[in-house]
Amino acid sequence: MEAEHIFILKVKSPDMSLLVIVRHGQSVWNQKNLFTGWADVALTHLGEQEAQHSGMVLKPYHFDFAFTSV
DSSP states (O other): OOOTTEEEEEOOSTTOOEEEEEOOOOBHHHHTTOOOTTOOOOBOHHHHHHHHHHHHHHTTOOOSOOOOOO
């Protein structure tokens, strides 16, 4: 499975900061090409697999800060 929903940006700085952006996995509305806005829509089976894959990809990283949407 490709990690199209994970973006890792390594910034060349003295402290070698790392920015990781993770997009949610496929939702039922994404699959239907509908805009979700603020609705809390269930994930498809593929979306659940993408979420599990994201966890596996990010497991070796240690994060000092994490920001999420509601």
